[in-house]
Amino acid sequence: PDMMRPNLAPQNIRFWRGMYCRFENGIHPRENVEELLLVCCDHSSSLEDHIRLLQKRVTAIKLKLASVGDKVKSEITKESPQTIDNKLLYDKVEEIAKISNNGFEDPLGATEMKLSCDKELPLPMGVAGDDLLKGVSGDSLRLELESVALDWKPLRNVEECQCSTHFDHFMPKYHCWKCGELFCQRCTEMHVALPGHLSQRAVPVCTPCYRRVTNPSEAAESP
Incomplete structure (x- = not known):
């Protein structure tokens, strides 16, 4: 009788990344291109x-x-x-x-x-x-x-946001254009025009930087 012979070639083996190895970046972590x-x-x-x-x-x-x-x-x-x-x-x-x-x-x-x-x-x-x-x-x-971050934090070896949200393969990281730190999408939902930009278009910033730009007097008083 005929029997099914599965093709075990590596290029044919696929798995659901959202379930298996979701938080695994490998032995040598690298940035997503x-x-x-x-x-x-x-x-x-x-x-x-x-x-x-x-x-x-x-x-x-x-x-x-x-x-x-x-x-x-x-x-x-x-x-x-x-x-x-x-x-x-x-x-x-x-x-x-x-x-x-x-x-x-x-x-x-x-x-x-x-x-x-x-x-x-x-x-x-x-x-x-x-x-x-x-x-x-x-x-x-x-x-x-x-008001403008000259150096941005690299994507490598950043496992979680400052709000304790863990980064996985399907959760992209976002930079704050003012401080250059990495945050999740929820923490960078604020957009404001930075004084150091000539175009004055709204760019994504984190919540603390948004408060510093919109209320500079309060930011100066806070420790």
Whole structure:
């Protein structure tokens, strides 16, 4: 009589991953390739958006510093059209260097640069540096720099979320775009626009970071 002969080739043996070996990652844990690609894409998008904002701020500060130099040069030309006193020239050069050094050493205070006569430094015609720095203060610049996570936590060797939810093969891990830590889907359901992103589109963040962004005063008071 005919008998059934099962094909025991390894490529034909399949099992339900949702039931068997659900929490098993093998002897050498490794990241899921599809999940790793999504993380790299999101991380690159966050950094590129942050870089565009930093480039905008640096350009505005450079224009502001350039306006200081042009203002001092014009004053030198007006005060000494024919003969230039060496001491006056050295004083003006030192003033330009001092203002420039202060601007680069403390970029958060660069928006408040003024001449000794307490007059606002006008930008050259056609330059919109003041518009780029409009509404920007030292605290807001510091908040922009601290609101984006530059390094994200790797997916490897992370077994559970901070809410004690255990990660398995079918539960993807999500990064908080502000702190860079790993969370489950429930802990990253909040979306908010980060100050450090130029596009100001809402991105996923964890619950503590959401509170820090939406209520910065309360976050500063909390220990």
